[in-house]
Amino acid sequence: MKGVLLNAVEEAVSARWGEQMWDELLTACDLEGAYTALGNYPDAELVALAHAAADRLGCSVDDVQRTLGRLTFKPLMARYAGFPEAPTSLREFLPKVNAVIHPEVLKLYPGASVPRFALRDNGDELELDYLSVRDMCMLAEGLVMGVADFYGEAVVVDQPSCRQRGDSRCTIRIKAAG
Template sequence: MKGIVFNILEEVVEKNHGAEAWDTLLEAANVSGAYTSLGSYPDAEMQALVMAASKHLGITPAELLHRFGRDAMPILKQRYPELFSTHPNSRSFILSVNSIIHPEVRKLYPGAMCPYFHMKENDDGTLDMTYSSERHLIDLAQGFVLGAADVFGDRVEVERFPPGSGKENMLRVKWL
């Protein structure tokens, strides 16, 4: 996983829980914490941080990833305003993730393994996003969708489908 993700996680943790919380989290996860934005680090280090933070906060790893994704989006907008400025709303932004956002991420961070989303716009105005990635971070993706809506001032509902439904890798987004 690219170091920028770890850097943003550190910023979110420090913003919400203080600078000491990041050091406590690194110690609990038994990871070094020396992450450069262009570096690549084992996914296991992020998993260890998620598990340690989940335990510390008393929430599930899914809830933690959801919160992180949502809190990360304003930081991403601040760091990369050009990725947001051409979009009038979160729907436009989300629809550009495969064709514009992730290719730009790969330019900035060579070797980044971005997920792919199969998008289907439905007659009722909802958007089905089927998540495809070896990392299985659909909870993070859900948080990013909600964070994008927050950044653009949109209201959305994001439906998750239960395991075994055949749709467990899909998000259904409804703009309100």
């Protein structure tokens, strides 16, 4: 995992719960936390931080990963200003992830392992298959909610199938709220 994601997580945790919380999570996980954007770090570090946060917040690791995904979207987007033909909605943004965003990420961070998404537009809802060597579909689900927040859209997101529950793939379903 590239340090840029861990930097965004640090920023999100510090903004939401304070810098002391970030320091407490690092201490609980016995991590240094000096992440450089171009550095490579084990996925296990983010997982450990999520477990430590779940313990402190009294919620599930899935809830923490969703929340971190949601909170990190805006800081991540701020790092990629100058989006060509900037999307104006979640529906415009999602198809650009594979075609525009992840290729740009790979230019900036060679060696990054980015997920792939298969998007289906079913009219009233979108379905997004999360394809990754990582089992961080809850983080991806949170990022989708962060995209909706960024564009001021209210959505309901769920996962009708998830590899963590034994399904063959993770599918994130997105519907307009209300």
